[in-house]
Amino acid sequence: MFKMTPNVIRNLLHKKATRLYPRLIRPAFENVRGALFNDVAQCTFCGVCAVKCPSQCIAVDKKAGIWIYDPFACVFCGICADICPAESLHQQSEYRLPLAGRETITLKGEPKQKIEKTTQIPEEENDDSKD
Amino acid sequence: MLKTIIPFGPQHPVLPEPLHLKLTVEDEIITDVFPALGFVHRGLENLVNIRDFQQMIQVIERVCGICSMLHAMCFCQGIEEMMGVEVPPRAKFLRIIWSELHRMQSHLLWLGLFADSFGFESLFMQFWKIREKLLDINEATTGNRVIISVNVIGGVRRDLSGEQLRSMLSDISWIEDEMGLLETTLLSDYTVKKRTVGKGVLSKEKAFELGVVGPTARASGIAQDMRMLGYSALGQLDFEPVVGTDGDCYARSKVRFQEVRQSINLVRQAIAKIPEGEIRIKIKGRPAGETVTRVEQPRGELFYYIKANGSKNLERLRIRTPTFANIPALLSILPGMWLSDVPVVVLSIDPCISCTER
Numbered sequence: 034m035f036k037m038t039p040n041v042i043r044n045l046l047h048k049k050a051t052r053l054y055p056r057l058i059r060p061a062f063e064n065v066r067g068a069l070f071n072d073v074a075q076c077t078f079c080g081v082c083a084v085k086c087p088s089q090c091i092a093v094d095k096k097a098g099i100w101i102y103d104p105f106a107c108v109f110c111g112i113c114a115d116i117c118p119a120e121s122l123h124q125q126s127e128y129r130l131p132l133a134g135r136e137t138i139t140l141k142g143e144p145k146q147k148i149e150k151t152t153q154i155p156e157e158e159n160d161d162s163k164d
Numbered sequence: 165m166l167k168t169i170i171p172f173g174p175q176h177p178v179l180p181e182p183l184h185l186k187l188t189v190e191d192e193i194i195t196d197v198f199p200a201l202g203f204v205h206r207g208l209e210n211l212v213n214i215r216d217f218q219q220m221i222q223v224i225e226r227v228c229g230i231c232s233m234l235h236a237m238c239f240c241q242g243i244e245e246m247m248g249v250e251v252p253p254r255a256k257f258l259r260i261i262w263s264e265l266h267r268m269q270s271h272l273l274w275l276g277l278f279a280d281s282f283g284f285e286s287l288f289m290q291f292w293k294i295r296e297k298l299l300d301i302n303e304a305t306t307g308n309r310v311i312i313s314v315n316v317i318g319g320v321r322r323d324l325s326g327e328q329l330r331s332m333l334s335d336i337s338w339i340e341d342e343m344g345l346l347e348t349t350l351l352s353d354y355t356v357k358k359r360t361v362g363k364g365v366l367s368k369e370k371a372f373e374l375g376v377v378g379p380t381a382r383a384s385g386i387a388q389d390m391r392m393l394g395y396s397a398l399g400q401l402d403f404e405p406v407v408g409t410d411g412d413c414y415a416r417s418k419v420r421f422q423e424v425r426q427s428i429n430l431v432r433q434a435i436a437k438i439p440e441g442e443i444r445i446k447i448k449g450r451p452a453g454e455t456v457t458r459v460e461q462p463r464g465e466l467f468y469y470i471k472a473n474g475s476k477n478l479e480r481l482r483i484r485t486p487t488f489a490n491i492p493a494l495l496s497i498l499p500g501m502w503l504s505d506v507p508v509v510v511l512s513i514d515p516c517i518s519c520t521e522r
Binding site: 085 | 215218219220221222223226293300303304307308311313321322345348
């Protein structure tokens, strides 16, 4: 009884430990690895993301300028966004919402012939993408 | 009375993972135990033939869903050792900070599940409330909640700003205060002690003979902790393993509870001593040779054997997880116990089956 009373008083006066979720949503943290987004206007279709992806959820057609992404195979590790030479790939701070069916995201853009000098692929990345 | 065989698992309310035990029972007292494993085998070790050694980090992280950071760290340390890469000092400290946060969240998860195993659901919720704070720290600093994916060969992928370190310190103080409130409930409560004291006793000699690792070994009085090797930045921090004496379920929960505090202390030390500088160095070439690395996972010693031949893919990867070492001990302590004590004793070794079967 003597042990419990301070606990009961503390819990009565303390604010709630939980949030009323759908009505009260905690704002997302900065730099969270949320949904993957590709800005096709910037994308050079170099294919580095497809080579580096550990879950192989990205496929790139360099000639046709098509970028295909399977969000259900993606593990949201953020490696593609880290190494993207054109900086067109980035992760939003919002997570993807659950869906009832599978979907694949296909983006079409203008393929570029050359990667600009300022956005060269780092050396060690070059080594592996050759294989 | 006739012998009865009762299956325990692979689906059981107390087990988070599929461990199957065939319990031979006589008058509600266990006389024999036979384990069956292999329900969640995924063949991750064999993926070295398909994924290159850098992509393997993301595969390795998925060996264990709870202590992913330590698996990736162990793998990266092995590859770095083979390639002769020296990780920048700041990256070493960052690895220790994140790995100790991971240990804390894993122990808090276990403490909650352990409370749940003897039906103390409000204690379970309180422990998981504290754990939620740690997951928030992970999300704010690395971007993901559990599989934080910060390790790369040659360093870490994310840095911590001064502000993040300060907020981490204040969050950790909150965790320490909350743990203090739960200490009397877990360690001095009459009902909890009735379910844990003297249950599943593993003597020091028996533990040594069976090669037990981690908190299970330390609760039996063996002062064995891979962090004593001083890997990464641990050599520059004060560290003394937490050791229990009795070797029963109570001692195991006490060791894990105190290890959370020890991890809080290690994170504080690491934040105080963290040097400035770069966090990642570029690597060139590919690994060749063979190596063995060991780190202390929340459940005990994690052992990686890596063999490489200079190509893009590794030749062989072998992982030995702590639960694999602790299952023989579990089988030796179960005979002679009441059937009603089995959930508590099985959970007391913190079985991680998806780790073990990979």
